Amino acid sequence: MAEATPIRPQPADTIETWQYEADVVVAGYGIAGVSAAIEAARAGADVLVLERTSGWGGAAALAGGFIYLGGGTPLQQALGFEDSPENMKAFMMAALGPGADEEKITDYCEGSVEHYNWLVDNGVPFKESFYGQPGWETPFDDGLMYSGGENAAPFNAIATPAPRGHVPQMADKRTGEKGGGYMLMKPLVETAEKLGVRAEYDMRVQRLIVDADGRVVGIIAKQYGKEIAVRARTGVVLATGSFAYNKEMVQNYAPRLIGKPGASIEEHDGRAIRMAQALGADLAHMDATEVAFFGDPQLMVRGILVNGRGQRYVNEDTYPGRIGQETLLRNENQAYLIIDEAAYEEGIAADSSTPFFRFQPKWVAETVEELESEMGLPAGALVSTVEVYNRHAENGEDPVLGKKPEWCKPIGSPIAALDLRNFTAGFTLGGLRTTINSEVLHVSGEPIPGLFAAGRCTSGVCAGGYASGTSLGDGSFYGRRAGVSAAKG
Numbered sequence: 001m002a003e004a005t006p007i008r009p010q011p012a013d014t015i016e017t018w019q020y021e022a023d024v025v026v027a028g029y030g031i032a033g034v035s036a037a038i039e040a041a042r043a044g045a046d047v048l049v050l051e052r053t054s055g056w057g058g059a060a061a062l063a064g065g066f067i068y069l070g071g072g073t074p075l076q077q078a079l080g081f082e083d084s085p086e087n088m089k090a091f092m093m094a095a096l097g098p099g100a101d102e103e104k105i106t107d108y109c110e111g112s113v114e115h116y117n118w119l120v121d122n123g124v125p126f127k128e129s130f131y132g133q134p135g136w137e138t139p140f141d142d143g144l145m146y147s148g149g150e151n152a153a154p155f156n157a158i159a160t161p162a163p164r165g166h167v168p169q170m171a172d173k174r175t176g177e178k179g180g181g182y183m184l185m186k187p188l189v190e191t192a193e194k195l196g197v198r199a200e201y202d203m204r205v206q207r208l209i210v211d212a213d214g215r216v217v218g219i220i221a222k223q224y225g226k227e228i229a230v231r232a233r234t235g236v237v238l239a240t241g242s243f244a245y246n247k248e249m250v251q252n253y254a255p256r257l258i259g260k261p262g263a264s265i266e267e268h269d270g271r272a273i274r275m276a277q278a279l280g281a282d283l284a285h286m287d288a289t290e291v292a293f294f295g296d297p298q299l300m301v302r303g304i305l306v307n308g309r310g311q312r313y314v315n316e317d318t319y320p321g322r323i324g325q326e327t328l329l330r331n332e333n334q335a336y337l338i339i340d341e342a343a344y345e346e347g348i349a350a351d352s353s354t355p356f357f358r359f360q361p362k363w364v365a366e367t368v369e370e371l372e373s374e375m376g377l378p379a380g381a382l383v384s385t386v387e388v389y390n391r392h393a394e395n396g397e398d399p400v401l402g403k404k405p406e407w408c409k410p411i412g413s414p415i416a417a418l419d420l421r422n423f424t425a426g427f428t429l430g431g432l433r434t435t436i437n438s439e440v441l442h443v444s445g446e447p448i449p450g451l452f453a454a455g456r457c458t459s460g461v462c463a464g465g466y467a468s469g470t471s472l473g474d475g476s477f478y479g480r481r482a483g484v485s486a487a488k489g
């Protein structure tokens, strides 16, 4: 049967004319692509980037801009936080698993300080200030924040807490529209341009070109409806993002995200994964997902989150992305925030990067019994949850889930519930299996000659868990490696 949109590799000897040529051809001009382009150019390669849209940026330019870095970066040190590669690794192995790639995480942690310096040397600005409040991001232009639950249970007992969410400084920040991600991309693209990197826009990469030995030697792309053959003399780098917007792939690999908004851009259609699969590439962690949760951390931390059975299931002072994963993946996407009036008013008055996640309570009552009944929960379920929580909160403790003492306050009256059911979005984390040199691995376990990849079309440092900054982090880190490897050929 003929393929509707051909995806199988095309033999090089069938190409009559190469419309473009370069040493290294990079598909996608987001974070992984720009990092690959810079390092390939620095290694002496002539570099051409093919981008599907009419400009650089990708999801990276829309992102909040967290880059997960640690091990004692100059910013961590300047702000008085101690960290080491070993400590960072202990956290990442615990928080990003099960199944996290230990070799990649070790390598990533050991190279993290150098990577921070590389970003700074390439013009990415970080302000020396720390934001310590609960939040998805800092509402201001602070450069450092906890971004993975490092300072909350259970991870604060596994590794010494250190904030690792490094955020480029951004003036006139507007979360979700214009954030630190833009201030990451802009200086990097300017660096690439200075190094002579060329870019062709409105170029939609379609399939790989291979020679008789099975080596990848180019790419077929479509530009304004015409097929274009692009020759890569030393290597091809795939950097086109995740499969969050490929319905069929989400259905087959990450079904918890079916019908949820994609926290991504529509161009993340999984094409690079499919193109490489058609050549025998291996995959990893295709079920792994980042999960955004539309509850304001400043409110969540002051109440208790309960599931559809009225039971607590996560410490409310942890990273909101972990709350999202716990809610969607393990609690059927059912969540209510139970909060008393005084705590609600205090939370509403606090600074927030996500004021649009502040919702009015759906149910309000004088007693927990009344609230439970109005919500339709089984009699006694919420009553016993609040009773146990309050009993220990009186002493500033949460022996059930380990919420930190500063947030443990008994829930009083009047009491309300916010309806946070089905309030999640997400993007996919799985993809091509790659080495620490960003070589794409064949199912046989050997690298596919001439083919490299980075960013969310690959499986990076995350498997079961997630921390904000790991996507821009491993995308830039392994993007650089892909550039170096592709330039060597």
Ligand SMILES: Cc1cc2nc3c(=O)[nH]c(=O)nc-3n(C[C@H](O)[C@H](O)[C@H](O)COP(=O)(O)OP(=O)(O)OC[C@H]3O[C@@H](n4cnc5c(N)ncnc54)[C@H](O)[C@@H]3O)c2cc1C
Pocket (backbone or CB within 6 Å): 027, 028, 029, 030, 031, 032, 033, 050, 051, 052, 053, 056, 057, 058, 059, 060, 061, 062, 063, 064, 065, 066, 067, 068, 176, 181, 203, 204, 205, 206, 239, 240, 241, 242, 263, 264, 265, 267, 268, 269, 271, 454, 455, 456, 457, 468, 469, 470, 471, 472, 473, 475
């Ligand atoms: C609102 C929001 C906030 C986020 N905040 C953070 C954060 O703070 N920290 C973090 O680590 N992550 C964050 N993320 C996730 C992060 O932005 C992405 O995971 C990351 O950008 C992935 O990098 P990438 O290089 O793989 O993809 P991208 O940066 O999206 O780059 C891929 C590029 O490839 C292009 N492309 C796609 N298909 C083709 C094709 N067929 N041919 C040619 N080009 C193609 C795309 O147009 C795009 O320009 C956020 C995402 C969103 C949406």
